[in-house]
Amino acid sequence: MDRTSGAQATTGPTVAGVVRTAILEGEFAPGQRLIEADLCERFGTSRFIVRAALQELAAQGLVEFQRHRGARVREISLAEAIEITEVRKLLEGREAARAAERVDAAEAAMLRGIITDMRAAVTGSELLRYSELNASLHAAIRDISGSEISGRLLRQLRDQTVRHQFSLSLVPGRPAVSLPQHEAIVAAVTARDPAAAEAAMHDHLQGVIEALRALPVAALR
Numbered sequence: 001m002d003r004t005s006g007a008q009a010t011t012g013p014t015v016a017g018v019v020r021t022a023i024l025e026g027e028f029a030p031g032q033r034l035i036e037a038d039l040c041e042r043f044g045t046s047r048f049i050v051r052a053a054l055q056e057l058a059a060q061g062l063v064e065f066q067r068h069r070g071a072r073v074r075e076i077s078l079a080e081a082i083e084i085t086e087v088r089k090l091l092e093g094r095e096a097a098r099a100a101e102r103v104d105a106a107e108a109a110m111l112r113g114i115i116t117d118m119r120a121a122v123t124g125s126e127l128l129r130y131s132e133l134n135a136s137l138h139a140a141i142r143d144i145s146g147s148e149i150s151g152r153l154l155r156q157l158r159d160q161t162v163r164h165q166f167s168l169s170l171v172p173g174r175p176a177v178s179l180p181q182h183e184a185i186v187a188a189v190t191a192r193d194p195a196a197a198e199a200a201m202h203d204h205l206q207g208v209i210e211a212l213r214a215l216p217v218a219a220l221r
Contacts (some may be wrong), residue, residue, distance in 0.1 A: 007142035015053035089205035096192035096201040098145035
């Protein structure tokens with residue numbers, strides 16, 4: 001039987017990308033089983049392609065395979081999220097320093113523009129908008145740094161903690177606390193001061209670690 005007859009066929013990398021997005025956006029919840037037959041039907045593709053996509057996501061830490069039960073969305077504990085953020089602190093500090101060495105005028109203007117939008121989101125109490133801008137700022141600094149290996153690792157690490165980051169974004173007053181930290185990072189990067197940029201990023205992510213430690217377990221359910 002041609003599985004593509006009722007739906008447009010989807011390639012392996014695309015299946016992995018779509019399932020990844022569904023996990024990050026909460027369509028597939030932590031602990032939810034990912035049934036290969038259902039995914040084959042959804043994407044109009046073969047079990048081989050779906051299994052390869054799930055294995056790719058398992059390598060990224062988003063999916064896990066259970067004996068005799070197949071794949072499911074991996075649950076990341078609060079303790080693991082804190083440990084991941086401690087690793088991010090080291091890598092992102094280095095990236096901020098590299099960004100400060102490499103930033104050009106257009107990139108500096110772009111970073112300042114994100115900060116302007118973040119201020120507006122705080123003023124307007126737009127928590128989800130602030131969370132999106134937060135992720136955009138970190139991604140922009142990562143791109144400016146030009147560090148491909150640490151950038152790839154950081155994307156994977158941030159993906160694994162997206163649920164915890166979302167919970168943090170909804171904590172009352174949290175954006176107002178983190179905004180000055182982001183402003184300090186951008187000020188140091190655009191001033192082309194690597195040492196200050198690294199220190200500012202370390203301070204910010206240490207604040208994230210402390211905020212995670214303060215999260216009630218119920219906030220993650």
